[in-house]
Amino acid sequence: MQFLLESIWEAILLIVRFDQDLQDALFTTLRTSLTSTAIAALIALPLGFLIARHAFPGRKGVLMLLRTALALPTVVVGLLVYAFIARNAPLGGMRLLFTQTAIIIGQVILIAPLMTALVHSAMQAMVREVYEEAILLGASPLRASWKTVTEARLAVVTALMTGFGRVVSEVGVALMLGGNIRGATRTITTAITLETGQGNFSAAFALGIVLLTLVLLINLAVQMAGGKRAIA
């Protein structure tokens, strides 16, 4: 109990002090997580919709691969990308290793399958109903597709938030590809790893509370922005 209370107090002090290290970790976390979520969404939304909308040879195989990718360990993704961007690797010349860009690449690979699978699930239930209805009322295929996405927006937002939640809390990719460099690639989760490794459990726990508070605030913001307004 003492540990818990100390950690909460330390979290409050951390936030109040808002020192440079916390600022850097927070902004690095936000920058990489939001960017990777946005890029993954650009892949997942159309792909999930297309898989839901069209029957094609090998569709079941694609869905099976997507579901398998849900269980991808973060460190395996990190290793995979590392193999391409390390100094002597095929893309080594691009000097991506230990940069935020590398973290983003790894996180996109991590969550794109997850978000695609979730978007597909969200769309599958209504793609025929909504798409057909819109087409029958005179919409073009593009307008009908957009209508399907907006009608499924609650489920789509859930898919996006799930992807965001996965990357904001992952360690493997950020550590392996970012290197946990102070002021550059240190995220909140890699900072937690560092503090834990040094035996500073209260500090690690406090950072965890900060991370959870961040995710809660983002969730609230998304919910308030969504509201009940219909999109034509």
Added chain:
Amino acid sequence: MHGSLHTVMIYDVKDLLFTRSERFTLSIDGFTLATGERVAIVGPNGSGKTTFLRLLAFLETATHCAHFRFRGEEIGARRQGTDRRRGLGFLKQQPHLFMGSVRQNLAYPLTLRRCPAAELRQRVDAMLELVDLAGHAETSVRRLSGGEQKRLALGRVLIGAPDVLLLDEPAAHLDLRSQRVIERVLLGSSASLVLASHDLRLAHRVAGRVLHLQAGRLAAGLPENILEGRRQGREMVTAGGLAIHLPAEAENGGADRGDGRAMVMIDPRNLVVSPEPLISSMRNHYRGRVCALHVQGDDVWVEIDCGERLTAIITRESYESLGLNLNRDVVVSFKSHAVEVL
């Protein structure tokens, strides 16, 4: 199934075959719909009504079709683009209403057509009145009852002013008020219309021609003993002099078509044929003469001329025990509850 030489055919379909699985095949020898015509397709669940409408709406592709002409153009029963469907409205059996308000749903087809704001508002308001949802313009669709949702869906189809309407069970499982609104709206529409329903009453009230779909094939339907006549109190008197005793609920509405006339239907399986009048609770008894006999499997269709032609369906066993033959004098009886007012 054919119109005049100079009538423009909306649909002209020949030898259409649609196969989904070994268990279901739709086979239509021929189907036409002339401009301004109203056709109803009746049949039990699973008979293929929805599939047929989906083919007419180009949402399905036929397995084979000798010809499929739409508005005079040979197109085959293939999926079509948006342009082909212009002027075509389809009310699905379970339409999907979009998230938002009643007004937003009605406005959607007009926003697709880039309708100016003032005209859009006016047309939406007019449609709200037509489908009896004027007080619900800003109501979320989730708060509507089943009947209100169906009326909204119909309004959303009609607001685009289609000249061809396809309707799949438009009044199924609805409250009486919604059924009447929908029927009124359909009767007031000038569109060419194909209505799929298992409701014979709606079919006969709305359509000028009723086709029967049975197990994927257009079949010779049951003779429904459709009679018209003048209302006289609790009775309807036909031109042939038959005074048909109507059910009590017919007095409360729906029986009179507004001009003192009514139309009724009597299920042939509810007609009792006997050599002499029966002492029973049945209020309708008419003497007549057997003018036709037709064996259909285990059933025998007995056509009796009693001033009007009535057809009774009896078992072969009954037919043999009664010793029925042509020109035999018989009495045909039925309860007033067997009379369905259209």
